[in-house]
Amino acid sequence: MNTKKILLAFIAIIGLGFTSRAQLVCPSNIDFELGDLSAWSFFTGTFTGGTPDATIPGAAIPCRHTLTKPAGLIGCTGPGGIGPLDQYGGFPVVAPGGGSYSLRLGGNVVGGLTEKARFYIPIPPGSDNYSLIYRYAVLVQNAGHTAAQMPRFIVRVFDSAATALGGGVVPVLISDTACSYFQYVAGGTLPGFMTNSTCGTCVPSSVPATSNVQYKSWSTATVDLSGLGGTTVGIDFISSDCSPTGHFGYGYVDMSCGLFKIAAAICDTMTPPTLTAPDGFAAYNWYDSATFSVVYGSGMSITIPFPPTPVTIAVVLTPFPGYGCPDTLYTRISPSALALNPSNDTAICRGRSTMLESNATDIAVPLYY
Numbered sequence: 001m002n003t004k005k006i007l008l009a010f011i012a013i014i015g016l017g018f019t020s021r022a023q024l025v026c027p028s029n030i031d032f033e034l035g036d037l038s039a040w041s042f043f044t045g046t047f048t049g050g051t052p053d054a055t056i057p058g059a060a061i062p063c064r065h066t067l068t069k070p071a072g073l074i075g076c077t078g079p080g081g082i083g084p085l086d087q088y089g090g091f092p093v094v095a096p097g098g099g100s101y102s103l104r105l106g107g108n109v110v111g112g113l114t115e116k117a118r119f120y121i122p123i124p125p126g127s128d129n130y131s132l133i134y135r136y137a138v139l140v141q142n143a144g145h146t147a148a149q150m151p152r153f154i155v156r157v158f159d160s161a162a163t164a165l166g167g168g169v170v171p172v173l174i175s176d177t178a179c180s181y182f183q184y185v186a187g188g189t190l191p192g193f194m195t196n197s198t199c200g201t202c203v204p205s206s207v208p209a210t211s212n213v214q215y216k217s218w219s220t221a222t223v224d225l226s227g228l229g230g231t232t233v234g235i236d237f238i239s240s241d242c243s244p245t246g247h248f249g250y251g252y253v254d255m256s257c258g259l260f261k262i263a264a265a266i267c268d269t270m271t272p273p274t275l276t277a278p279d280g281f282a283a284y285n286w287y288d289s290a291t292f293s294v295v296y297g298s299g300m301s302i303t304i305p306f307p308p309t310p311v312t313i314a315v316v317l318t319p320f321p322g323y324g325c326p327d328t329l330y331t332r333i334s335p336s337a338l339a340l341n342p343s344n345d346t347a348i349c350r351g352r353s354t355m356l357e358s359n360a361t362d363i364a365v366p367l368y369y
Helices: none
Strands: 041-046 056-058 065-069 102-105 113-122 131-141 152-159 181-185 194-196 213-224 232-240 249-255 262-266 274-276 283-288 295-298 301-303 311-318 327-335 353-358 361-366
Touching: 102 113, 102 232, 113 249, 131 152, 131 181, 131 232, 131 327, 152 249, 213 327, 295 301
Parallel strands: 262 327
Antiparallel strands: 041 056, 041 113, 065 102, 102 249, 113 232, 131 213, 131 249, 152 181, 152 232, 194 213, 232 249, 274 301, 283 295, 283 311, 311 327, 353 361
């Protein structure tokens, strides 16, 4: 008996932030969805002024490097460790739409403490249009100190081959320095930040007017990794109290497999495909990737006519002022019928089933992923 070969096209309509497991391999636990902190590295330190870092490696410390779930923080029952919402900002402790887990880095226990979480990302050889997508939220107490002493939150992306990673040596940033290093320092006017002057449910029970908490809810940022195929980059997230030790700073972190270039095949030729970019940006503009002369539309989501042939579409992401750099993400859309060869292959769309013929016995096989 002949056995039919089955071409499994686990494809429907996907957005740019979607993880297509049939095509891509996500770095292990980059998004914390294993429900633990494996594959990440953690550090601690003390901030004495200037630019803080945390250089002492070690295991994750509860309430300083803390996994979060929708119900609250995991393994941290100290101040600020209970409940699904951050006590100062009132936003979820897990990134909305980011999965079941996130990370809180630092907390509201003071003492000049610094914390760091680090992840290494191997970029496959030959990769071109890659962007690192991460989500973050920040809370820093405005202590009224000089800028060099203030609590802060830092994000930096570095070339792991260009530095000795240890002994307090600061990693060498990837080439686009302006877009691979961000620092949010308490005090003054922080674009996009809100201020909480008093908080009846907080610990302590209120925040003195002279020490307002400035916070920014979950936001999205990207780092362009194009042209770095075959290398490994690292990303650090660093939280810091103030150097005089009396005020706190902390942040939340989540990552995405959206750093990979995404491709999709469309099974449903009757429904125009809808594309959705990562949220958290000021503006979105969609173009053909060949010439950028065809404008498909603007906004986080667009619906395009069904393409008769494969097409690559680019979306230009414009961040809010002061928070990141413009970036371009790409997605390739292909009519699935073009992939059927030989003629006895079968394309199977999400949520449907097919008949597998083997040894003259037909078996109904539902597909799930």
